[in-house]
Amino acid sequence: xxxxxxxxxxxxxxxxxxxxxxxxxxxxxxxxxxxxxxxxxxxxxxxxxxxxxxxxxxxxxxxxxxxxxxxxxxxxxxxxxxxxxxxxxxxxxxxxxxxxxxxxxxxxxxxxxxxxxxxxxxxxxxxxxxxxxxxxxxxxxxxxxxxxxxxxxxxxxxxxxxxxxxxxxxxx
Numbered sequence: 001x002x003x004x005x006x007x008x009x010x011x012x013x014x015x016x017x018x019x020x021x022x023x024x025x026x027x028x029x030x031x032x033x034x035x036x037x038x039x040x041x042x043x044x045x046x047x048x049x050x051x052x053x054x055x056x057x058x059x060x061x062x063x064x065x066x067x068x069x070x071x072x073x074x075x076x077x078x079x080x081x082x083x084x085x086x087x088x089x090x091x092x093x094x095x096x097x098x099x100x101x102x103x104x105x106x107x108x109x110x111x112x113x114x115x116x117x118x119x120x121x122x123x124x125x126x127x128x129x130x131x132x133x134x135x136x137x138x139x140x141x142x143x144x145x146x147x148x149x150x151x152x153x154x155x156x157x158x159x160x161x162x163x164x165x166x167x168x169x170x171x172x
Contacts (some may be wrong), residue, residue, distance in 0.1 A: 006045065012038060146170045 012034075146167050 006042070010042070142170050143167065 149166070
């Protein structure tokens with residue numbers, strides 16, 4: 001049907017075309033108008049569909065690109081919210097970690113101080129016992145020296161008072 005209409009339009013354009021003579025110059029406007037309308041209709045018929053398809057495709061392409069950009073924007077907004085959530089969780093974790101590390105530090109410090117106090121007390125007791133042992137050892141050595149000296153003396157009359165005075169002299 002479209003081809004028949006096209007053929008009729010082409011034939012009518014040729015039939016109504018002006019002959020170019022000067023004697024029909026007054027009525028020439030009507031033929032020219034019809035020719036223009038027919039030519040415009042023919043051009044419209046030939047290029048209307050491709051132009052419509054082009055602009056429709058172009059509009060759809062732009063709409064798809066806009067949708068892609070909108071999707072990326074929404075995705076980046078979600079990623080930002082997710083990142084902010086993770087940051088706040090990390091800050092909470094860091095705060096709890098800081099608090100627990102302070103508590104652990106205090107506990108460890110208290111244990112170390114208690115152990116140091118215990119060690120100092122043990123060392124002090126050990127030092128006192130060592131001191132007492134050394135004093136007894138020194139007294140024993142002094143007594144042995146005194147006894148050796150006394151025994152080496154060749155006197156037969158050695159009484160307790162003389163022995164006590166010798167021991168007192170050595171100890172003092």
